[in-house]
Amino acid sequence: MLNQGNIIHSEPYAPRDEYVGKLVGRDQELRLIAASWMGGQNCLPLSPMLVGDPGLGKNRLIYEIAKRCNKDLYIFQGHEDVTAEDLVCTVRFSDDPDRKIDYVLSPLATAMLKGGICFIDEIAKIRPRALALLSSTLDDRRYVDSTLLGRRIHAKPAFRFIAATNTTDFDSNPMPDFIGSRLRPVVNFGYPPTEEINLIIEESFPRLEKNSKSLLDTFWSEWTKYNESRAPAPRDAIYLFMLASSFADFDNNDDSIPVHVTADHLKEAFCEINSRDAKWLDD
Numbered sequence: 001m002l003n004q005g006n007i008i009h010s011e012p013y014a015p016r017d018e019y020v021g022k023l024v025g026r027d028q029e030l031r032l033i034a035a036s037w038m039g040g041q042n043c044l045p046l047s048p049m050l051v052g053d054p055g056l057g058k059n060r061l062i063y064e065i066a067k068r069c070n071k072d073l074y075i076f077q078g079h080e081d082v083t084a085e086d087l088v089c090t091v092r093f094s095d096d097p098d099r100k101i102d103y104v105l106s107p108l109a110t111a112m113l114k115g116g117i118c119f120i121d122e123i124a125k126i127r128p129r130a131l132a133l134l135s136s137t138l139d140d141r142r143y144v145d146s147t148l149l150g151r152r153i154h155a156k157p158a159f160r161f162i163a164a165t166n167t168t169d170f171d172s173n174p175m176p177d178f179i180g181s182r183l184r185p186v187v188n189f190g191y192p193p194t195e196e197i198n199l200i201i202e203e204s205f206p207r208l209e210k211n212s213k214s215l216l217d218t219f220w221s222e223w224t225k226y227n228e229s230r231a232p233a234p235r236d237a238i239y240l241f242m243l244a245s246s247f248a249d250f251d252n253n254d255d256s257i258p259v260h261v262t263a264d265h266l267k268e269a270f271c272e273i274n275s276r277d278a279k280w281l282d283d
C-alpha cells in the first residue's frame with residue numbers, strides 16, 4: 001500500500017514578529033514548562049497541560065518556549081470531530097500523476113519524527129476514543145501506531161509535547177484519567193496584574209509613545225464601566241487598542257503626518273466591541 005503514495009509532513013508554525021510583541025511576565029509558568037521538558041537519565045520529559053480562560057496568553061507562552069529552545073513547533077487544533085487516525089495521518093488524492101494518494105502526517109506524527117514540539121490546542125474538545133491513541137506517545141513507549149500507514153512512528157529523543165484547553169471545556173468535559181494522568185503538570189493561567197496589562201499594551205503599540213499613560217488610564221476607567229465582573233485578558237486589551245488605532249488611522253486624511261490615538265478613539269472602540277453591553281448603559 002505504501003508505495004502507491006507520497007508521505008507529506010505537516011508544516012511547523014513560526015509567528016511573525018510584527019504580530020507578537022515581547023513576552024511580559026509569566027516567568028513562573030515558563031520555568032515550570034521548561035523544567036518539565038528537561039528529561040534526562042532515567043527521567044522522561046513530562047507533557048504539561050495549560051489551563052486558562054481564552055486570551056490569557058497560552059499560545060503566546062508556547063511560541064516563546066519554542067523560540068527559546070530553537071525547536072520547530074507543530075500545532076494541532078483540537079475539535080469535536082477529530083478521530084484517532086486524524087491525530088496521526090490522513091489521506092488525500094495526489095497531485096502527482098505517478099501516485100494515487102498522498103499520506104499527510106499530522107502535526108503530532110511530524111513532530112515525533114523530526115524531534116520538534118507538538119502542541120495540541122483545545123485538547124478537551126477531542127473525544128476520549130480519539131485521545132486514547134495518545135497514551136503510548138505520552139509514556140515511556142514514545143511511539144504512535146498508524147492504521148492507515150500500517151506503521152509505528154517512534155519519537156526522536158528531542159520530541160516534546162504540550163497541550164492547552166480553556167477552563168470551561170476543562171471543567172465541563174473532564175478528560176479520561178488515562179490521558180489526564182499523563183498530561184502533567186497542569187499549568188494554571190490566571191489574569192495578569194494591571195502593570196502587566198499596561199506593559200503588554202506599551203510593548204504591542206509603540207506608536208502610543210507619550211500618550212500611553214493617559215490612554216491606559218482611560219482604558220482602565222472604561223473597562224470598569226463595561227466589565228465590572230472580571231479583569232481584562234491581554235487579548236481583550238490588545239483588540240481594544242487595535243480598534244482604537246484603526247479609528248485613528250481611518251480619521252487621518254494626511255498619511256504624511258503621524259496620527260495620534262486619542263481617548264475618544266479608545267472610548268469608541270469600547271463602545272463598538274461591547275456594543276451589546278452598551279445598550280443597558282443608555283437605558
Ligand SMILES: Nc1ncnc2c1ncn2[C@@H]1O[C@H](COP(=O)(O)OP(=O)(O)O)[C@@H](O)[C@H]1O
Nearest residue numbers: 022023024054055056057058059060200234235
Ligand atoms: N504575557 C504576554 N506578553 C505579551 N503578549 C501577550 C501575553 N499574554 C498574551 N499576550 C498576547 O495576547 C493575545 C492573546 O494571547 P493568546 O496566547 O492567543 O491567548 P490564549 O492562547 O490563552 O487564548 C496575543 O496577541 C498574545 O500575543
Ligand SMILES: [Mg+2]
Nearest residue numbers: 055058059121
Ligand atoms: Mg490559544
